[in-house]
Amino acid sequence: MTAPAPDTRDREPVPAGDAEATDGTTPDPSAAAPARGTAPEDPAGRPATGEVAEPGPEPAVEGGRARRWRRADALVALIYLAGAFWVTARGWRDFDGRLLGSRPNDQGFNEWMLAYAAHAVTHLENPFFTTLQNAPAGVNLMTNVGMQLPGLVLTPVTLLFGASFSYLLFITLNLVGTGYAWYHVLSRHVVDSRAAAFVGGLFCAFAPALISHSNGHPHITAQWLVPFIVWRVVALSRGGRVVRDGLVLGALVVAQFFVSLEILFLTALGCLMLALAYLVFRPRDAVRRLRPLLSGLAITAVLVSAAAAYPLWMQFAGPQHRVGHPGTPDIYALKLGSFVEFATKSVAGGPTSAVGWAPNTTEQASFYGWSLVVLAAGALWWLRRETTVRVLGAVGLVSALFSIGTTWTVGTRRTDIPAPFALVQSLPVFDSVVVSRFALITTVALGVLLAVAGDRLAARRTEPAGRLAARLGAVAVAAALLPILPMPLDAKGRTPVPDFVTAGAWRDHVAPGRTLVPVPVNGMTSLYWSSAAVAGFAVPEGYFLAPVSATDNTGRWGVDPQPTAKLLTAVSLGERDTTVGEADVDQARADVRHWKADAVVLPDRGARRHDDLKTVLDALYGPGERVEDVWVWDVRPFTR
Structure with a gap:
């Protein structure tokens, strides 16, 4: 991104406003006469053949x-x-x-x-x-x-x-x-x-x-x-x-x-x-x-x-490549x-x-x-x-x-x-x-x-x-x-990742390569939890650029959430009540099969409308189990 100009350290010192050559071109500093005590140099910056430089400093x-x-x-x-x-x-x-x-x-x-x-x-x-x-x-x-x-x-x-x-x-x-x-x-x-x-x-x-x-x-x-x-x-x-x-x-x-x-x-x-x-x-x-x-x-x-x-x-x-933004x-x-x-x-x-x-x-x-x-x-x-x-x-x-x-x-x-x-x-x-x-x-x-x-x-x-x-x-x-001149960047608090994740208790509930589903299901919660576990488990959704579809490689943010993810998000926002029907149950179990999930996890702190979410999850997957600071639903019977 800099100019390909000759090395200005190798040029003879001249006034900054030196005149142009008579042919209208600017003199090349690297072609100028060598400074006192140096030999003429070739374009690579080495002394020219046959020239001997004067002795350098002690x-x-x-x-x-x-x-x-x-x-x-x-x-x-x-x-x-x-x-x-x-x-x-x-x-x-x-x-x-x-x-x-x-x-x-x-x-x-x-x-x-x-x-x-x-x-x-x-x-x-x-x-x-x-x-x-x-x-x-x-x-x-x-x-x-x-x-x-x-x-x-x-x-x-x-x-x-x-x-x-x-x-x-x-x-x-x-x-x-x-x-x-x-x-x-x-x-x-x-x-x-x-x-x-x-x-x-x-x-x-x-x-x-x-x-x-x-x-x-x-x-x-x-x-x-x-x-x-x-x-x-x-x-x-x-x-x-x-x-x-x-x-x-x-x-x-x-x-x-x-x-x-x-x-x-x-x-x-x-x-x-x-x-x-x-x-x-x-x-x-x-x-x-x-x-x-x-x-x-x-x-x-x-x-x-x-x-x-x-x-x-x-x-x-490659798979999931995209074109454009x-x-x-x-x-x-x-x-x-x-x-x-x-x-x-x-x-x-x-x-x-x-x-x-x-x-x-x-x-x-x-x-x-x-x-x-x-x-x-x-x-x-x-x-x-x-x-x-x-x-x-x-x-x-x-x-x-x-x-x-x-x-x-x-x-x-x-x-x-x-x-x-x-x-x-x-x-x-x-x-x-x-x-x-x-x-x-x-x-x-x-x-x-x-x-x-x-x-x-x-x-x-x-x-x-x-x-x-x-x-x-x-x-x-x-x-x-x-x-x-720059001022300090702002900073703000983040929702803590549950001890269940940071302490490694998740290993007893999620097999290597299988998926842990945080609730509510959203991209950033998934990433923060997975990062804290050094990507030890897979997560649904996320935050990334992907193609629109298998036939359209135009770039888009993320993917469309699965129906159960949408349902749980709506409950957390108070946009629907806790009533679930048989179709919701069937869809929820199909979605954990799609995600290849071993566990669905609801934190005890940080989740909006926590009690409503627990009620819905109990209805979808059966009673959950309290483990440290989270509730865990073992969904392996529905996915294997």
Whole structure:
């Protein structure tokens, strides 16, 4: 998602406003004369044959510099860690008893995914499809949010402390990892100023986009591999060790595939935009870089195809796979004005600041505020002669326009005038992307632009006028970023899972692979109970995306409840009395056969109209048995 510009650390330091070449092109910094004390470099960044570099600093000087850099790196990591805990602090007060953010259903689903990953590891089960949710039809985990790699890595944590702890740790470390990864790549390969790299990493991790997605979308905030993927693509284009670089890129892509396929797609799209923009601004150099790039990508493709063949089949053709999202693309689109508004969880925002400008509280992927938009426009104008900046501007603008959806907007109102995304909305994969998330590419482009602009200001500190410009620039950046700094996410209590589940008493009533039916039968109760048992039993319904039917693969949320589930829900809501007839009894026993259930369980606390539900269940399945803090109906005589 960054520009494929030459490594700016390898260029000769020149004033930021350097003039263009006489042929109208921008000089390539990597082609500039080498800085004093270095040999000329080839496109791969190695000294040219026959050239000898001057002796470097004394070892003691190098050692002292390395220690200073390590201390700076550690300080940056600590600041990012403090910022991440600031955002998630309310969840850490009671990770088992509270839900973090505004999307409890999303958190419940992701906790279940982490619990299932631990179950799959310990029971050697399929990590891409399971019947332990939505029993007996099952759920395609690739067409939902798989997160197989984080689930695998966090398995020991999940087994020791539970899925709710693993989820909170994951959502917290995503912000730290994403910020530090961008800082590392920027400081080593793009800019000389570590302060500028710090600001770039800070923005990429703590911009409104990632804070809003921390309301239940860890697969979106897990972007810690993205900077390395982008940089390896740039390295491929420079030639050199194509086979090695292609294999390294392939390993990174495979890892990201099993973290978040959606972020991998957006990263690939960002790299494609980057390459096309570079082709427009530097056509001759882009063509020269094309051969090693395509050769390396071919090697990458072979490795990725071998590692991801089965999960890709599961994604696009496996059981319970789906196409697209429920509703039209514009349901999830942003508005033009959202780019200058302030996010709900920002210093300048509030509960109503994003209302009407974004689909919901998790999809606030722009919301930079007018101050940052003005600053970015100024930086683009100031550095307009630099290819890197031109490419960043083009990529950021195009991805922002895609996030608007299929039609243009005026204020919060959508018009009938087609917008850019209308051109690609029917293409495979594009039809499944949440449209607002294209602005995630814009966020990265802005973060790198901030780093590059800061680096150019820092380079002018040796000039008398430059020192003043650097100070004024630092003030402008601080003033632009302050309004969008994140506020802590909200947290609220969750209904406790019965001790019958958490203490493991369920094992005496439900055989491995069989179903436990919580009452009332609803998706989230099923997921919370199953997560607490590390997916030890199957549950009906759930919270997931599935096809509409066996003949229609259009995506929809969940499935239609069985008749008995509807009956029990109506009783819990007071919409019907406790009278049941013979037909209800027959249907109830047919439904537990359908679910492959061993037990139906009603908690003693937390269920509305508890006594009415117990009366109905006694009528449907016979008298229940009190076990710890629940009532249990053994339905095995009706299902076996």
